Amino acid sequence: MTDLLSAVYEIFSSESTYLNGALFAAFLAFAATGEWVAERSGTLNISVEGMLLGGAFAAAMGCHLTGSVAVGLLTAILGGVLIAGVQAEMSHRLAADQFVVGLTLNILVFGLTGFLENEIAPETTLAGRWEIPVLSDIPLLGQALFGQRWPFYILYLLLPLSWWLVYRTRWGLELRSVGENPQSADVSGIDVNKRRRQSIYYAGATCGLGGAFLIFGHIGRFEDTIVGGRGFIAIAAVIFGGWTLRGTLAGCVVFAGALSFRLSIQGLGYDVNSELLQALPFVVTIAGMAIFAHRVRAPAALAQPFIRGLK
Amino acid sequence: MSHSELGDAGTGVTNSSPVPAVQLSGIAKRFGAVVACDNVDLALARGRIHGLLGENGAGKSTLMKMLIGLVLPDAGTIAIDGKTESIHDPLTASALGIGMVHQHFSLVDALAVWENVTLGDAGRLDPNATRNRIGEISEQYGLVIDPDKRVGDLTAGLRQRVEIIKCLRRDPSIVIFDEPTSVLTPEESEQLFESLRHVVAAENRAVVLVSHKLDEVLHATDDITIMRQGRVVDQRYSTDADAPTLARAMVGREVSLRSERAALGIHSLDDTDLDDVEPVEPDTVLPATAQPVLRIDRAVAHDADGVVALDEFSLEMHSGEIVGVAGVEGNGQRALGDVLSSLLTLSSGTVAVDGAVVPTGKSGAMAEAGIGVIPEDRHDSGLVLDMTVAENLVLVDQSRAATRGLIDQRRLHAFTEEMIEQFNISCGGPTAPMWSVSGGNQQRVVLARELSQEPKILVAAQPTRGLDVGAIEYMSHRLETAAASGVAVLLISSELEEILELSHRIIVMHSGRIVGEMSRAEANFETLGLLMGGAAA
Numbered sequence: 065m066t067d068l069l070s071a072v073y074e075i076f077s078s079e080s081t082y083l084n085g086a087l088f089a090a091f092l093a094f095a096a097t098g099e100w101v102a103e104r105s106g107t108l109n110i111s112v113e114g115m116l117l118g119g120a121f122a123a124a125m126g127c128h129l130t131g132s133v134a135v136g137l138l139t140a141i142l143g144g145v146l147i148a149g150v151q152a153e154m155s156h157r158l159a160a161d162q163f164v165v166g167l168t169l170n171i172l173v174f175g176l177t178g179f180l181e182n183e184i185a186p187e188t189t190l191a192g193r194w195e196i197p198v199l200s201d202i203p204l205l206g207q208a209l210f211g212q213r214w215p216f217y218i219l220y221l222l223l224p225l226s227w228w229l230v231y232r233t234r235w236g237l238e239l240r241s242v243g244e245n246p247q248s249a250d251v252s253g254i255d256v257n258k259r260r261r262q263s264i265y266y267a268g269a270t271c272g273l274g275g276a277f278l279i280f281g282h283i284g285r286f287e288d289t290i291v292g293g294r295g296f297i298a299i300a301a302v303i304f305g306g307w308t309l310r311g312t313l314a315g316c317v318v319f320a321g322a323l324s325f326r327l328s329i330q331g332l333g334y335d336v337n338s339e340l341l342q343a344l345p346f347v348v349t350i351a352g353m354a355i356f357a358h359r360v361r362a363p364a365a366l367a368q369p370f371i372r373g374l375k
Numbered sequence: 376m377s378h379s380e381l382g383d384a385g386t387g388v389t390n391s392s393p394v395p396a397v398q399l400s401g402i403a404k405r406f407g408a409v410v411a412c413d414n415v416d417l418a419l420a421r422g423r424i425h426g427l428l429g430e431n432g433a434g435k436s437t438l439m440k441m442l443i444g445l446v447l448p449d450a451g452t453i454a455i456d457g458k459t460e461s462i463h464d465p466l467t468a469s470a471l472g473i474g475m476v477h478q479h480f481s482l483v484d485a486l487a488v489w490e491n492v493t494l495g496d497a498g499r500l501d502p503n504a505t506r507n508r509i510g511e512i513s514e515q516y517g518l519v520i521d522p523d524k525r526v527g528d529l530t531a532g533l534r535q536r537v538e539i540i541k542c543l544r545r546d547p548s549i550v551i552f553d554e555p556t557s558v559l560t561p562e563e564s565e566q567l568f569e570s571l572r573h574v575v576a577a578e579n580r581a582v583v584l585v586s587h588k589l590d591e592v593l594h595a596t597d598d599i600t601i602m603r604q605g606r607v608v609d610q611r612y613s614t615d616a617d618a619p620t621l622a623r624a625m626v627g628r629e630v631s632l633r634s635e636r637a638a639l640g641i642h643s644l645d646d647t648d649l650d651d652v653e654p655v656e657p658d659t660v661l662p663a664t665a666q667p668v669l670r671i672d673r674a675v676a677h678d679a680d681g682v683v684a685l686d687e688f689s690l691e692m693h694s695g696e697i698v699g700v701a702g703v704e705g706n707g708q709r710a711l712g713d714v715l716s717s718l719l720t721l722s723s724g725t726v727a728v729d730g731a732v733v734p735t736g737k738s739g740a741m742a743e744a745g746i747g748v749i750p751e752d753r754h755d756s757g758l759v760l761d762m763t764v765a766e767n768l769v770l771v772d773q774s775r776a777a778t779r780g781l782i783d784q785r786r787l788h789a790f791t792e793e794m795i796e797q798f799n800i801s802c803g804g805p806t807a808p809m810w811s812v813s814g815g816n817q818q819r820v821v822l823a824r825e826l827s828q829e830p831k832i833l834v835a836a837q838p839t840r841g842l843d844v845g846a847i848e849y850m851s852h853r854l855e856t857a858a859a860s861g862v863a864v865l866l867i868s869s870e871l872e873e874i875l876e877l878s879h880r881i882i883v884m885h886s887g888r889i890v891g892e893m894s895r896a897e898a899n900f901e902t903l904g905l906l907m908g909g910a911a912a
Contacts, residue, residue, distance in 0.1 A: 234500040241494050244485045251481035252495030253466040
């Protein structure tokens with residue numbers, strides 16, 4: 065028992081725990097922010113996993129071909145948007161079931177990127193580390209929040225931008241109305257499925273950035289297992305957060321904490337069954353969902369397709 | 376049909392301006408086999424309130440939806456201020472100055488009042504400008520509202536106020552109010568009509584009031600058009616109208632079910648159809664037992680939006696009687712059917728079968744207590760179209776074909792064959808998919824299933840809707856023979872002819888309450904029409 069307590073203490077007082085936690089949380093937050101926007105419009109994209117993986121591969125390819133991290137970021141956005149495009153056009157123009165489309169996309173992207181990685185083996189570099197003066201010297205949290213590689217800091221722009229778009233612009237108002245009551249939005253003269261497609265494109269762009277962050281800000285090279293189911297944890301974070309941006313971020317931090325704990329406890333030399341540890345983040349996710357998921361109110365029309373004239 | 380005091384509708388209501396604000400000519404719309412509007416002509420003048428009166432399904436809402444661009448007409452033209460226009464979506468209608476206050480609100484509950492009001496506009500989102508505009512309209516028309524309240528937290532009357540402000544914000548010159556008082560209290564309705572007068576007088580707008588309530592149409596309008604079965608049957612000035620005339624025109628006394636049958640040469644059914652039951656003269660069957668088989672005591676129920684659907688509703692039924700429930704749709708009949716189908720839980724009050732209280736809203740409890748239901752929409756809740764005839768026949772009670780949870784195909788087949796023969800169901804055999812069977816025969820499957828349960832009470836909600844004359848005849852006979860064999864039949868129908876033909880006793884529902892009860896001998900179209908319209912008899 066005392067062993068466990070001292071292990072926990074050691075983990076919480078270790079700077080690397082926070083550093084890893086921030087990396088995991090940032091990756092989840094890129095994806096979860098876009099998915100949050102998409103879900104506010106009433107869509108539920110389980111293709112987040114595929115968008116992240118596609119974005120990561122596109123980032124690697126962009127860097128492989130030009131040697132530039134910045135170009136890699138742009139190609140990553142394109143990659144994410146391309147996969148989002150399939151999801152959006154299939155499910156919100158052609159009225160195919162969004163879950164079937166999303167599931168298929170995940171499998172397709174997984175297979176395709178794995179194949180292309182073997183064929184091409186893209187070479188990538190890590191982005192440079194930016195130490196923000198003064199702030200990066202804060203004990204424990206300084207390096208985690210202000211001593212990361214530069215793609216990390218895109219998140220500091222993306223979060224307020226997403227919040228402003230959803231809550232302060234006409235586009236966001238229409239987006240929310242479409243997610244709450246598409247019939248009313250339609251009667252008010254809003255193209256429901258167009259708004260929904262746009263929101264999925266937005267999610268594709270942020271997931272692309274997330275994939276690029278993974279390559280340039282964290283891992284350094286592409287593998288087809290690089291995302292490893294964390295796209296689904298990002299979706300869980302949106303639900304955990306009760307469809308608010310603040311809550312979604314909190315969800316990312318909690319789930320990233322579990323991921324980081326797993327790494328730290330092994331790094332500090334404690335002997336814990338590694339399969340059990342692998343499962344920890346997912347156990348935390350399921351527990352979080354079980355406790356919080358029914359306490360919050362989802363957008364009223366979440367995951368309900370809209371067909372005009374149908375009432 | 377009958378006389379029209381406004382003369383030909385095309386040149387009709389013209390007193391303030393030579394060119395009508397809106398001129399609908401020859402408008403037609405079909406939904407599948409159903410004719411919603413049939414060659415409708417209608418003119419709306421500026422500075423006047425035009426009442427559009429008719430029962431549910433008369434085509435008035437469809438007609439207005441075509442004017443607002445939510446439904447496209449199959450034929451006919453729409454002219455705004457004399458110029459023919461094609462209105463293909465709500466934005467076009469709005470650009471032409473047409474606004475509608477919707478029956479089922481077009482508001483988003485989760486958004487604030489000001490957000491709802493500005494929804495659908497273009498340009499930068501400006502909360503303060505929107506709040507100011509709301510303030511202006513509030514002052515001008517006496518529609519006070521807090522722009523920062525969440526719409527979901529408002530009462531029905533205030534929500535409608537938001538709806539009206541949203542409509543007036545774009546300064547429409549033509550305003551349509553679709554059944555505006557259906558969710559309002561009498562005081563709220565009174566306020567609404569006051570502001571309606573403002574809207575018309577202040578800006579010389581043309582206003583349409585769509586309604587099925589006789590009183591409000593008489594009091595609040597200048598001109599009245601009455602629609603029935605998709606056609607305009609009468610047009611007159613409100614000053615020349617009275618409630619009985621309107622009631623007659625609305626329910627259409629001229630056309631009776633019996634005369635239709637005679638015209639089609641259907642006088643009786645083949646003997647094979649009903650060989651197992653003796654024809655019964657319904658008048659000879661009268662409630663005799665002292666103990667009511669069904670007793671609903673002060674039932675109160677709310678619909679999904681929290682609106683009162685049943686309001687202190689009490690009813691007793693005896694074995695062997697047919698009780699007809701008349702009323703304009705949406706006055707609690709559906710809730711009544713839902714309560715007796717275990718779909719709706721009562722907020723207060725009780726339902727008892729044979730003196731034993733049955734819990735409401737508990738799946739299967741009503742069926743177990745002996746209540747059979749022919750649901751209002753057989754596709755929605757009566758049948759599973761992708762399953763076979765046999766499977767549909769045992770959906771409610773598998774015990775006829777199953778032992779310990781396993782279905783015995785032979786017994787299922789035998790039972791189905793028996794039902795097919797007994798109810799003369801024309802289908803491709805027990806394994807035919809339900810969707811391959813015609814509407815009349817689908818209804819026979821529902822009927823066979825419910826009657827084979829040997830219910831004490833049978834609720835028949837709109838049992839003949841969408842059926843042809845022969846199938847209607849068959850259904851009517853079956854209900855009568857069921858009653859003769861001791862079943863208490865609750866007939867919920869919007870067809871007054873049907874109710875007058877079959878019922879021993881008739882109750883009229885309005886706003887979730889029984890507003891009139893009479894024996895068939897006392898009932899006629901006029902009294903029923905008046906009661907249904909909410910006017911005192």
